Amino acid sequence: MTLRTPTPEEPFIARDATYHKAPPQLRARVQGAVAREGRSRIVHLGQRTLAWGLAFATVAAVSWNLGAMRGRDAAQDIVTHDVLAAHMRAVMATGRLVDVPSTDRHDVKPWFAGRVDFSPPVPDLTARGFILVGGRLDVVDGRTVAAVAYRYRLHIVNVFERPAREGEQAPQLTSRQGYNIVHWSRDGIERWAISDLAAGELATIAE
């Protein structure tokens, strides 16, 4: 297609279109809403501290009985369970797989801005056979995570992402109920990829 060549007179819009300044009542409205959010955040933080305290007490009690390592395994087990459940829900329910359907990462990546507190990289993996389907939000381990869906031949692959809590972790393969799961951490992002795809093929997503 051809583009019309811009000509020198074009920047006239700035002079002639209206710059809509925020109405005064909007400033008050926004300040009120932010202040309310600030207060509820403090309550939340309090609740969270309490919840963490209880969780810690539970884990401590469990660890006392089973040994610290097994407590940690149990926590990882819960996360794996969440990943499996989220994947199964997404695959079973029609129309639930993605909220932003697109094969273009430039549509999917910005959709997450302001929805999760980090920026999921949403890499283009076409060269490795993973075709982007889109993104959505999901819940793993009680937290909102970014879920990015890919298609590999006829298989659906879900990748769940959240900010890493620990350092780099090399890819680790597990399987649950016939699904393969790869878990790894890199560049500050922790990821789980899950699919009914063969383990060897799924693992290429973490390369």
Next chain:
Amino acid sequence: MTRVTRFEDRVMPHLDAAYNLARWLTRNDDDAQDVVQEAFVRAFRFFDSLRDANARAWVLAIVRNAAYSWMEKNRPAEIVPIEDAGLIDADQESIGHAAPAESNPEVILLQSANRKLVNQSLEELPVALREVLVMRELEDLSYKEIAQIADIPIGTVMSRLSRGRAMLRAAIETRMRKAG
């Protein structure tokens, strides 16, 4: 300093820019206000992710997201995907920002076009072109900032600006001819 006062310091100064963008995207005062309120609450929630980044571009990206969510829900027909041409020559684009040739008859014609005419024509542009024009021409954001906010490559920002300007000019001329 509390989180709320830090937010007031860094993000609230961009309320006008936020409203202007939301108003041009939703084309309606009430909806723009709702979008801005929602976006600022979200921005406050994710305030930690701002760090040292450019606060105006950061909050405008959130406002844009909120506005698009609103449009998806209320006016899905308006979100038409834009077929982007390849990269255009950066030099060609820079001509668009040369000093206006005041004596050019077309300029005089366009300068006399009244505000209403320009506003109506700009409102009717496809949203993907309208938003880059608003960010560039009214908000005076750099190509890089626009690319960041809309998450498109800089070359796409340039080609959309160029197409947006051409379409806007054509729309204004059509309106003027109709008006006689």
